[in-house]
Amino acid sequence: MIAESGHYALVLALALALIQSIVPLIGARLNDAALMNVARSTALAQLLFVGASFTALVTLHVASDFSVANVYENSHSMKPLIYKITGVWGNHEGSMLLWVSILALFGGLVALFGNNLPLSLRAHVLAVQAWVASAFYLFILVTSNPFLRIANPPLEGRDLNPVLQDIGLAVHPPMLYLGYVGFSISFSFAIAALMEGRIDAAWARWVRPWTLMAWIFLTLGIAMGSYWAYYELGWGGWWFWDPVENASLMPWLAGTALLHSALVMEKRNALKVWTILLSILTFSLSLLGTFLVRSGVLTSVHAFASDPTRGVFILLILCVFIGGSLSLYAARASSLKQGGLFAPISREGALVLNNLFLTTACATVLVGTLYPLALEVLTGEKISVGAPFFNLTFGPLFVPLLIAVPFGPLLAWKRGDILGAAQRLIAAGIGALLVLALVWAWTRGGSALAAPAIALAVFVILGSVSDLVERAGLFRVPFGTAMRRARGLPRSAWGTSLAHAGLGVALIGIVCETTWNSEYIGTMKPDDVAKVAGYELKLDGLFQRQGPNFREMIAEFAVSRDGDKVSVMTPSKRSFTTRGSSTTEAALLTSGASQLYVSLGDVTAEGAIAVRIYHKPLVLLIWWGPVLMALGGVLSLSDRRLRVGAPKPARAQQRLQPAE
Amino acid sequence: MTLWFVFALMTVAAIFAVLWPLGRGNRAANQSLEGQGSETVVYKDQLAEVERDLAAGLIAGPEAEAARIEIGRRLLAAAGVEQASAGQSNVKWRRVAAVLALVGLPLVAIGVYGRLGSPQLHDFPLAERSRAPNMAQSLENLVTQVEQHLEKNPTDGRGWNVLAPVLERLGRYDDAVRAYRNVLTYGGENAERHSDLGEALSAAAGGVVTAEAKSEFERAVALNADEPKANYFLGLAAEQDGRKDDAAKIWRALLAKAPADAPWRPLVQTSLTRVGGGTVAPALSDETLAAAKDMNEGDRSAMVRGMVERLATRLKQNGDDVEGWLRLVRAYLVMGERDKAKAALTDARQAVANDADRLRQLNEGLKTMGLDG
Structure with missing residues (x-):
């Protein structure tokens, strides 16, 4: 009954x-409040039914009900509870159900908290959300139904793909989907504005926080995915310019860019x-990402199952929504009232510059991702556009x-003073040059670009610190006053600084990891010793162990440094009987932000084992950076004040600090 | 029936969600229209914000003034637009929406669900499944259950012992090897278990007695020299190595020691024929005789006699064993006791008289011995 009720709830949500x-x-056309209010109650009811449907699927997975094909194909009665739950979205059908559940959640939130929106704007926004939702409900019901049944249920399921049996699955997909789908809100608002033919201040007040929230989740989702790939796939890479990764990078x-331009719009109209x-x-790029991943055009860890009908269906959704919205834009954009003016050198101007670079970078990623696909379709030739292409295009843009x-x-705001800004950044610039000299003096080997890149990262970090210092007036006013002013600074200012500093932190991590990464790859027998970056790893032995639904072979390494015992590392190889496949579980030893990484290969006939050992200096900064950015986003989001960008008067009577 | 009741309730809830705002009447709806946020509200809030920032010292006087002017300008423009709009109500379209909810929604829901759903199927969660005892359980399902039990209790040697032969019969040799290893690890070792493991290893290697398998058989023989399976496979190993004579020797010894009714006798016999040791082995194999060489004459003949006596006694109890009779007859001939040989022959004929096949086999065998009639 649970299975069929869940199925029926999904059908009702479609209706x-x-x-x-x-x-x-x-209702909006007739200006009838009752008809417009239908949007609100239906959005909430939709959330209720999709939620019920999703809960039903989770219950079925937890209860190991193999009369449901989706559960049979992706679960196993011996699987630990956490993976029974996460396995719900560890497959195509379930992940699409999660997608629409999050869409319904956002629709419900707009309905619930949208009281301060003009009624017709809310009606339009929710209607657009419902278009997207209808298309995806139909897609799920017709091509990827998670509630299809098996008349004679088998006794045991086929288990979840072992690579996915990891805590990462509990975090990465929901985060990413919250990001992807969160952008549907700003999309709906944009379409609503185009249909209504006007954008007002309420529009901007709403769009920025929603965009920010989606952006926070997407940032964390991508970072989590990258870290998961790093420790699970077993070769220590954290970004492969894989089309699926690009699919998430493009909406990011x-x-x-949207986040920054929405800022201009909110504050300066x-x-x-x-x-x-x-x-x-x-949002179109989010949909494109969904298409690339879900259609089976690409084969990767993310393509759980490919089925041509699904691809065609998503392609259809993609064409209708992207084509339709861009046509609407082309037809209606000119009728929108233009906003305020500003000088080229101003906060607005800087944000436009940011937008230009970000969109161009996004375009290069798009080309690099789609060109091989297009070439394969047209000529049948298979090429892969890898890191060199992106390093040459994406790098110089950044x-x-x-x-x-x-x-x-x-x-x-409105008109700025570039020289004044440069003066205030002198300290940051000097700091960066010092770091440049130090790095050059201290390090050996690696790319000549490493030191300037680190100096650039330091400049970004110090620059965002000097922004805070300037605003608080540290070194100019007494310390106590400065502290009070720093506390009184809007949280969004702290958020900006943190997010920008996060960028620099991530860059340091990337540069250090790629430049001074050292490795040992070879076969080891018990009691052999490998030396990597000052660490000595002695293989103590190999053991077998029985896990809940797998068997694993564990290698025990005694790690020592300069003769002192540091730790014991136990990487393992797990083999899963049901799927007949195996995973590598890398062992990580963290010291500071650097990590020692050990993963196992195959056992040779002589009883030796292939081992990959990496020492990755400051690698963790790569993920701390995005976490900092997300934290900055949260701070900025928690700033409940209205945003007013006080413009600088045309004739300044005195030298003033830039205002928030 | 309950299912349809639940469906009906859900449908009613969905219809209600559409009808509720429609039925709230004009007054309520228009009130809510007025309560809505609008542009002017936002601008008024912005003005208040500027005042607060100014008071907190976050922006300076001239900037605040500039901001106030800009916001004021927008506020005036927005207020002008908003005057024009006021709520209306349209009874005709509300009726259409109501009909859509009352008729269209259930139609869509039943239509789509009818095509895709399977309302006749019940849930079948794990808990219920294990409680269903009279369900026809196939061998594979039973195996799955035992495997699950053993995944949880990997040290249950008896469980592995039950599972291993079944796995081998199912052709899952690699799993059988693992199971037999676990039997040895957790159930203690004996000759039979080593032989079983060796056999599974050979099966997994497609019938080849690998070095690994051979060492298991050798271990088994070390524990119990008479372990028949191990001896058979050691012979096979010798044969596969091209040492046919060794193979024949091992098998002959095996047959000599074998109980007459051992089910594997024909197999060994056939193998022996294959390596060219086809003639039936003498009662006392070369090995036994070789072992006996070191003894003095008396001991040796005592040993031989003892063995022949045992054979004779066994054949008296169970006369079906043609090979046994032939061996006995030959043994008597070798010892030079022709009379006893003839007597044994008579006994043999009597014992197998009821079986034409065996009788023919016996006569065939006797022809090679040169013992007349």
């Missing part, structure tokens, strides 16, 4: 979404049309962007 996508629009880049375009593009980052927050 409700269909009503929600038509009735409120009629566009979303970051400018860049309206551009913000709308970015909203559309960001360098000027990073140089510009510290300047942005120091410029005043």
